Amino acid sequence: MSASRRLDALLEAGVGFVAGVPCSYLKKLFAGCAELPAGYYLPAVREDHAVAACAGAWLGGRRALAAMQNSGLGYCLEVLTSLHLMYRIPLPLVVSDRGAPTDFEEHRILGQSTRRLLDLFGIPWREARPGSHEAESRWLIEASERERTPAVLLVGKEADV
Amino acid sequence: MTRAEAVAVALSLLGEGDIVVAADGAISREAYRAHDRARTFYMVGSMGQVASIALGLAMTRPERIVGLDGDGNLLMGFGGLAMVGGIKPANLYHLVLDNGCYATTGGQPALSRKVDLAAAALGAGYTWARRSLSGDDTRPAMESWLAAGGPALLDLAVDGEETDAAPRVPMTPEEMATRARAALTWV
Numbered sequence: 135m136s137a138s139r140r141l142d143a144l145l146e147a148g149v150g151f152v153a154g155v156p157c158s159y160l161k162k163l164f165a166g167c168a169e170l171p172a173g174y175y176l177p178a179v180r181e182d183h184a185v186a187a188c189a190g191a192w193l194g195g196r197r198a199l200a201a202m203q204n205s206g207l208g209y210c211l212e213v214l215t216s217l218h219l220m221y222r223i224p225l226p227l228v229v230s231d232r233g234a235p236t237d238f239e240e241h242r243i244l245g246q247s248t249r250r251l252l253d254l255f256g257i258p259w260r261e262a263r264p265g266s267h268e269a270e271s272r273w274l275i276e277a278s279e280r281e282r283t284p285a286v287l288l289v290g291k292e293a294d295v
Numbered sequence: 296m297t298r299a300e301a302v303a304v305a306l307s308l309l310g311e312g313d314i315v316v317a318a319d320g321a322i323s324r325e326a327y328r329a330h331d332r333a334r335t336f337y338m339v340g341s342m343g344q345v346a347s348i349a350l351g352l353a354m355t356r357p358e359r360i361v362g363l364d365g366d367g368n369l370l371m372g373f374g375g376l377a378m379v380g381g382i383k384p385a386n387l388y389h390l391v392l393d394n395g396c397y398a399t400t401g402g403q404p405a406l407s408r409k410v411d412l413a414a415a416a417l418g419a420g421y422t423w424a425r426r427s428l429s430g431d432d433t434r435p436a437m438e439s440w441l442a443a444g445g446p447a448l449l450d451l452a453v454d455g456e457e458t459d460a461a462p463r464v465p466m467t468p469e470e471m472a473t474r475a476r477a478a479l480t481w482v
Contacts (some may be wrong), residue, residue: 177381179378184347186347187378189344191351192351193352193472193476195479195480221337221469221471222472231457250477
């Protein structure tokens with residue numbers, strides 16, 4: 135058992151490598167990542183490097199998960215399109231769902247465009263619910279592996295379990 | 296020495312089990328032409344991510360991982376140096392084929408002429424890093440690099456002029472990914 139039930143569920147669903155850049159909406163998830171054994175968690179310096187490292191870990195035979203704030207999707211676009219989508223490399227992503235009208239203004243523009251951005255590139259996504267972490271973890275892995283694509287679970291503050 | 300010759304020398308020094316990540320553009324095409332191998336992952340696009348992909352491999356595989364990078368490519372993904380230096384995988388070997396310019400796009404000068412990439416790697420935490428100048432013997436420099444403890448970076452000066460362009464790798468990106476993963480995970 136880690137500090138995060140969601141991380142436990144993702145590990146149960148077969149995740150064997152995590153790379154990411156923290157978000158305060160994902161405190162529990164990242165607390166769990168910090169407890170993983172050496173070689174299983176990469177604290178990346180920027181989100182594009184996190185997803186690229188996940189591609190390397192997938193080539194190495196692991197199910198690799200990226201975790202980040204939705205603002206990080208902007209940094210990732212080139213790698214998601216010309217690495218994961220073009221090479222058909224599966225990539226489950228846990229992305230914080232920031233940008234509500236009550237959130238800080240720096241989160242609003244990309245935050246309120248996140249779903250449209252994912253739709254634009256044909257990346258499947260789903261919104262997390264507080265009690266559904268086990269089914270959501272299975273969906274995330276299956277959605278990314280079935281079509282060998284990035285797939286995104288959008289996690290609001292209340293769903294960081 | 297041309298970049299293509301340096302790529303060929305590097306590949307000739309590797310063992311069958313070594314895993315190679317070849318940078319997008321000319322470096323991948325030259326690596327394919329010199330010696331195609333299933334354990335080479337050829338990049339087309341996602342510039343700046345050689346070190347990050349190599350790190351993901353180094354953290355999940357016991358074999359030696361060799362990143363064939365370019366200087367402009369490394370500068371674009373400079374944060375990758377910090378991740379490799381911070382994690383310190385002993386099996387990661389990083390070769391920068393440094394022509395001091397963006398050769399593929401017309402030879403525009405790159406800041407690698409002003410920035411000491413080997414010093415940056417050491418500052419980031421690489422165990423070993425050196426710059427090899429154009430007059431130096433390439434093969435001994437590469438042998439020292441591969442004999443050093445990892446993570447190790449060799450910043451190798453190569454000619455900036457583009458002659459004898461290698462053709463594109465004749466596989467789809469999906470085939471490249473599938474083939475490399477199958478070669479690594481075959482049991």
